[in-house]
Amino acid sequence: MQKAQEILKKYWKHEQFRGLQQPIITSVLGGNDTVGLMPTGGGKSVCFQIPALLNEGICLVISPLVALIKDQVQNLQSKGIKAIAMTGGIKSDEMIDLLDNCQFGNYKFLYLSPERLQSDWIMDRIKNLPISLIAIDEAHCVSQWGHDFRPAFLKIGGLKDHFPKIPFLALTASATPRVREDIITQLGMTAPNVFQSSFIRENIAYMVFETEDKLFRIEQILRKNPQPSIIYARNRKACHETAAQLQSLGFTATFYHGGLPPKEKEKNMNRWMSDQVQVMVATNAFGMGIDKPNVKTVIHIHLPENLENYYQEAGRGGRNGEKSFAVLLTTQSDVLHAENQFIAVLPDKQFLKEAYIKLCNYFQIAYGEGINEQFSFNLNQFCNIYKFPVLKTYNTFQFLDRQGIITLSQEFSEKVTIQFIIDQKEVVRYMSLNRSDEEVLLALLRSYPGIHEMPSAINLAMIARKAKTTESFVKSVFERLQQKKIIEYQAQSNDALLTFNEVREDDKTINRVTKYLERQNNLKKEQLQSVLHYVTTKDKCKSRMILTYFGETELTDCGHCSYCITKNKPRNDYKKMADQFLELLSERALTSRDLLIITNYREADIIFVLQLMLENKSIAINAVNQYYRR
Incomplete structure (x- = not known):
C-alpha cells in the first residue's frame, strides 16, 4: 500500500486513507471483485481512481450521474490525469x-x-480496450429492488463474460441487504469481497419536527446556526418562494433546480460554495458530487420519496466531522397528502400504454417505424392536448426512458418568466380599465403569489385553462403588458429533446416492461410507508430507525436526535401550561407562534396542550388561526 499512499498524497494531498478506502483498494489491487458500501461523503471515487493509476491500462467507470461524471473528469484533468467522458448529447463521430x-x-x-x-x-469497441478495472458507481441502480433501478445497468453483466479476470468494483452509498445481494447477482461477480461501513453518521443529529409554521421554524434554526445550509423542496416553485421568503427575513439565500439555465446554476452554486450566501434552497437535482465540508444544517420542508434519498441528502451536512443537523419539517397535512403526492401519480399498465400510443401518434410514428427519430417535445403542450395529468405523464415518460424505449432530455425548463414591475394597486387599476385582460391577470396573480417580488416561471397552458382562453391570447396579453412596462416578460422555447430508441410495437413494447412497472410501483409504495413510519413514530431513536432500515442490528440510541433529546428532557406540566395559556389568552388572541415566543415551551408541547384545550372548549380559534379564551 506504500505506492497507493504516495499517489494519495501526490494527487489528493491526503496523508492517510479514510474508512474503508484502504481495504477496498487492497482488494481491487489483488484482482478481486469487490463491493463497497460507503456513506455519502465517504470518498468512493478514490477507491477506483488509485488502483487505476497504479495499474497499466484504462479504468472503465459507469455512472448514471452526468453532473458527477463531468465533475470527476474535470478534477482528474486538473491533476494532469487523462480522462474522457461519454455521456448523452455526443454525436457518433465524436x-x-x-x-x-x-x-x-x-x-x-x-x-x-x-x-x-x-x-x-460501443460495447464491441470497449471489449477491444486495455481495461484494467471496471467500476460501477451508484451500483444500487443495477438492482430491481434499488430506489433508482435502471435496466441499462443490466448490460454491465455482459462485460463480465468478456473480461472474466478483470476486477469489478461496485460502489453505493445506500443499499438495503436485499439490494446488496441483487447487485452481486446481476453483475455476475465471483466470490466478491464485501466491505460495508456502518451507515451511522455520529455527528449528524436527525430531527423530525411537526410544526404549523415551517418558515418560522426554519428562521429559528438558521438564526441559531448561521453556517452554510441546504433546504430541500419538492418542486421548483417552492425553491423560488422559500428563497424569496428567507431573503425578506434578512438571510442570504439562493436557489437551484433542473430548470435553471446552466450559467445561472453555476452562478448560484458558486455563490453558495464560496460562502457568499448562507442558504441553498434546492430540489433533489442539487447535491450529487457537491462536497462542501462545512454544511451545518440540511432541512427538508417536504416529505422525501424514500429513506435512501433522504439519507444521502441529509448526509451532505457535517462532512468536516463537526456536529450537524438533518431536519425534516412536517405538518399533519403532509402525512395525509403523501399518497396523493407519490402514489396517485404512478402510472399503471393501462395509462402507460395509452400515453405511449398517444406519444407515437403525436409525432406521427407509424407501427414498425420510428427508431432513432428525434423530436422537440413540450410536455405541457402534450398533456394539454390529451388532457393528461402532467406529473403522472412525466413519471410515465421517465419510466420509458429508464427502460431505454425513449430517451428524454431532462431539461423541462420553464423558460417563460414574468415579474410585475408596478405596484399591486396599479395592477388592479389596469384591470378595471382593460376588462379583456382581466381573466388572464387574475389567473396569473392567483397562481403565482410571489410574482411581484421575483421573476416567476409560468405554465402558459395552466393560465390559459384557468382564464378559459387560448395560449396565444395569453401570450398576446403578456406582450401587451410588457410594452406598457407593467411586467418584465421573457419567453423562450422550453422544449425537451425526445428520441425513439425502438420501432413502435405498442402491445409488444409495453408488455415487455410491465413487470418492471409493477415492481417499481410496489417498491415505491413500500418505500413511502417506510418514510411515513420514520416521520410518525414518536417513541424511537431517529438515527436507530434509519440504521435499522439499512439492515444494521447491533444498535444503541444516538442520544442527540429529536426523540433522544425529548426523552432526556423533563416532561412539562401540561396543567401548568394550560393555566398560563388561559391567562395570556384572557388579555388578547394569540397564535401558537406567539405562545412559542412568549413562553419558550417546546412547540410540540404547545400544540398538544392547545389541542386539549380546544377539545375541552376552554379556548377557541378564529379565522386567522389565533386562539382566544371562551
Whole structure:
C-alpha cells in the first residue's frame, strides 16, 4: 500500500486513507471483485481512481450521474490525469474519436453513462480496450429492488463474460441487504469481497419536527446556526418562494433546480460554495458530487420519496466531522397528502400504454417505424392536448426512458418568466380599465403569489385553462403588458429533446416492461410507508430507525436526535401550561407562534396542550388561526 499512499498524497494531498478506502483498494489491487458500501461523503471515487493509476491500462467507470461524471473528469484533468467522458448529447463521430483516443492515447479513465452500453458497437469497441478495472458507481441502480433501478445497468453483466479476470468494483452509498445481494447477482461477480461501513453518521443529529409554521421554524434554526445550509423542496416553485421568503427575513439565500439555465446554476452554486450566501434552497437535482465540508444544517420542508434519498441528502451536512443537523419539517397535512403526492401519480399498465400510443401518434410514428427519430417535445403542450395529468405523464415518460424505449432530455425548463414591475394597486387599476385582460391577470396573480417580488416561471397552458382562453391570447396579453412596462416578460422555447430508441410495437413494447412497472410501483409504495413510519413514530431513536432500515442490528440510541433529546428532557406540566395559556389568552388572541415566543415551551408541547384545550372548549380559534379564551 506504500505506492497507493504516495499517489494519495501526490494527487489528493491526503496523508492517510479514510474508512474503508484502504481495504477496498487492497482488494481491487489483488484482482478481486469487490463491493463497497460507503456513506455519502465517504470518498468512493478514490477507491477506483488509485488502483487505476497504479495499474497499466484504462479504468472503465459507469455512472448514471452526468453532473458527477463531468465533475470527476474535470478534477482528474486538473491533476494532469487523462480522462474522457461519454455521456448523452455526443454525436457518433465524436464518440468514435473518443474511443480511438482511449485505445491509442494512453488514457487512464473512460467514464460512461449506462445507456451507452445499449449500443452494440460501443460495447464491441470497449471489449477491444486495455481495461484494467471496471467500476460501477451508484451500483444500487443495477438492482430491481434499488430506489433508482435502471435496466441499462443490466448490460454491465455482459462485460463480465468478456473480461472474466478483470476486477469489478461496485460502489453505493445506500443499499438495503436485499439490494446488496441483487447487485452481486446481476453483475455476475465471483466470490466478491464485501466491505460495508456502518451507515451511522455520529455527528449528524436527525430531527423530525411537526410544526404549523415551517418558515418560522426554519428562521429559528438558521438564526441559531448561521453556517452554510441546504433546504430541500419538492418542486421548483417552492425553491423560488422559500428563497424569496428567507431573503425578506434578512438571510442570504439562493436557489437551484433542473430548470435553471446552466450559467445561472453555476452562478448560484458558486455563490453558495464560496460562502457568499448562507442558504441553498434546492430540489433533489442539487447535491450529487457537491462536497462542501462545512454544511451545518440540511432541512427538508417536504416529505422525501424514500429513506435512501433522504439519507444521502441529509448526509451532505457535517462532512468536516463537526456536529450537524438533518431536519425534516412536517405538518399533519403532509402525512395525509403523501399518497396523493407519490402514489396517485404512478402510472399503471393501462395509462402507460395509452400515453405511449398517444406519444407515437403525436409525432406521427407509424407501427414498425420510428427508431432513432428525434423530436422537440413540450410536455405541457402534450398533456394539454390529451388532457393528461402532467406529473403522472412525466413519471410515465421517465419510466420509458429508464427502460431505454425513449430517451428524454431532462431539461423541462420553464423558460417563460414574468415579474410585475408596478405596484399591486396599479395592477388592479389596469384591470378595471382593460376588462379583456382581466381573466388572464387574475389567473396569473392567483397562481403565482410571489410574482411581484421575483421573476416567476409560468405554465402558459395552466393560465390559459384557468382564464378559459387560448395560449396565444395569453401570450398576446403578456406582450401587451410588457410594452406598457407593467411586467418584465421573457419567453423562450422550453422544449425537451425526445428520441425513439425502438420501432413502435405498442402491445409488444409495453408488455415487455410491465413487470418492471409493477415492481417499481410496489417498491415505491413500500418505500413511502417506510418514510411515513420514520416521520410518525414518536417513541424511537431517529438515527436507530434509519440504521435499522439499512439492515444494521447491533444498535444503541444516538442520544442527540429529536426523540433522544425529548426523552432526556423533563416532561412539562401540561396543567401548568394550560393555566398560563388561559391567562395570556384572557388579555388578547394569540397564535401558537406567539405562545412559542412568549413562553419558550417546546412547540410540540404547545400544540398538544392547545389541542386539549380546544377539545375541552376552554379556548377557541378564529379565522386567522389565533386562539382566544371562551
